[in-house]
Amino acid sequence: MDILADRLKVIPPYLFMTLRKKIQQAKASGLDVINLAIGDPVEPTPSHIIEMLREAALDPCNHKYPTDEEKGMNDFRKAVARWYKRKYMVDLDPENEILGLSGSKEGIHQFVMAVVNPGDIVLLTDPGYPAYRANICMAGGEACIVPIMAKNKYLPVLEDIPTQVCQKAKAFFLNYPNNPTGACASEEFFGRLVAWAKEHKILLVHDNAYSEIVFAGSDRLSLLQVPGAKQLSVEFNSLSKPYNMTGWRIGMATGSAEIIGAMSKFKENVDSGVFNVIQLAGIKALDEGDSNIEEMISIYQRRRELVLDTFAAMSITIDAGKGTFYLWIPVPDGFSSQDFTTHLFEKAHVVVAPGTAYGKYGEGFFRISLTVQDDQLAEAMERIKQYF
Numbered sequence: 551m552d553i554l555a556d557r558l559k560v561i562p563p564y565l566f567m568t569l570r571k572k573i574q575q576a577k578a579s580g581l582d583v584i585n586l587a588i589g590d591p592v593e594p595t596p597s598h599i600i601e602m603l604r605e606a607a608l609d610p611c612n613h614k615y616p617t618d619e620e621k622g623m624n625d626f627r628k629a630v631a632r633w634y635k636r637k638y639m640v641d642l643d644p645e646n647e648i649l650g651l652s653g654s655k656e657g658i659h660q661f662v663m664a665v666v667n668p669g670d671i672v673l674l675t676d677p678g679y680p681a682y683r684a685n686i687c688m689a690g691g692e693a694c695i696v697p698i699m700a701k702n703k704y705l706p707v708l709e710d711i712p713t714q715v716c717q718k719a720k721a722f723f724l725n726y727p728n729n730p731t732g733a734c735a736s737e738e739f740f741g742r743l744v745a746w747a748k749e750h751k752i753l754l755v756h757d758n759a760y761s762e763i764v765f766a767g768s769d770r771l772s773l774l775q776v777p778g779a780k781q782l783s784v785e786f787n788s789l790s791k792p793y794n795m796t797g798w799r800i801g802m803a804t805g806s807a808e809i810i811g812a813m814s815k816f817k818e819n820v821d822s823g824v825f826n827v828i829q830l831a832g833i834k835a836l837d838e839g840d841s842n843i844e845e846m847i848s849i850y851q852r853r854r855e856l857v858l859d860t861f862a863a864m865s866i867t868i869d870a871g872k873g874t875f876y877l878w879i880p881v882p883d884g885f886s887s888q889d890f891t892t893h894l895f896e897k898a899h900v901v902v903a904p905g906t907a908y909g910k911y912g913e914g915f916f917r918i919s920l921t922v923q924d925d926q927l928a929e930a931m932e933r934i935k936q937y938f
């Protein structure tokens with residue numbers, strides 16, 4: 551019997567699951583593998599957040615189903631509203647315009663299941679985070695790629711999207727600061743994007759998971775800052791990257807009350823919300839975590855410079871974006887992305903992500919993540935130098 555549902559047959563294997571297996575096998579066979587492929591901060595969650603978790607865990611009230619269930623605790627949603635106001639000057643109604651999530655990845659799924667009908671066209675940038683395409687397909691939607699290229703600073707050229715596609719598209723997934731390219735959007739671009747989306751009646755789904763990881767020369771932005779954006783957009787954010795909380799699984803969706811309501815309706819039937827204890831620690835992070843962000847930026851800045859200097863010394867120019875903890879680097883002449891990453895793994899035991907894992911426009915590139923200890927990164931750079 552073929553037990554696999556058809557909706558899963560159209561989805562390629564998730565890159566990082568495949569990579570994890572490969573790395574485990576290599577390590578088991580005694581190889582000293584350095585993994586620069588996965589974006590998972592190696593530094594611990596700040597201690598005041600852990601302390602809050604410990605305290606909250608001792609209170610039996612918090613052992614029950616989460617308060618306010620799938621929507622997220624009222625106090626957590628209020629903390630999200632304070633965060634948006636402080637960081638972006640965006641006003642949000644905690645009751646209707648905020649939904650607690652167990653990470654922004656979950657939000658992507660909730661959105662498509664709540665909003666996308668079979669056959670609906672959904673736009674997404676390529677290269678892009680693989681979960682967008684997989685989830686659009688799972689909902690029976692038609693994923694329609696919009697290329698983003700170096701010559702356009704990795705922003706989509708809206709005028710190049712064919713009119714008949716614009717007329718039919720229901721939603722557009724975007725993500726700035728961008729994984730995998732590191733590119734950031736500008737207020738000017740977001741303004742044009744919202745005007746374009748209004749004209750074509752397309753919902754905007756902005757994944758802002760890296761909003762806080764930006765370097766000098768770029769601003770922290772929310773799409774919701776654009777007047778009128780809230781009516782047609784949802785924005786995902788998460789505590790994973792700014793507060794080194796990837797394993798905690800907590801994030802938020804904000805924006806259009808209609809979209810939030812639809813996602814909430816889907817969610818109430820599939821989950822019961824995030825453990826209260828984690829939400830209470832999340833409030834602590836949102837209210838009192840800014841210094842961790844600044845500390846992490848200076849760590850990532852130092853590691854960025856190491857990688858950029860290493861490649862510059864080999865006469866390889868990296869057009870580094872101003873955001874995220876990733877660097878998007880051209881593969882040497884004569885290699886495809888996949889061949890190069892396989893070769894680097896076999897010869898130098900350094901794992902990097904092939905550009906094509908993010909879509910066909912990722913061909914010719916690979917991605918390095920700066921979420922490893924400095925000494926590991928330095929060792930990886932030495933091996934790469936020798937390899938080159």
Ligand SMILES: Cc1ncc(COP(=O)(O)O)c(C=O)c1O
Nearest residue numbers: 653654655679729759788790801
């Ligand atoms: C663009 C993007 N969105 C979402 C996520 C998922 O983050 P979370 O931990 O909030 O689910 C990631 C994780 O790497 C990501 O790169």
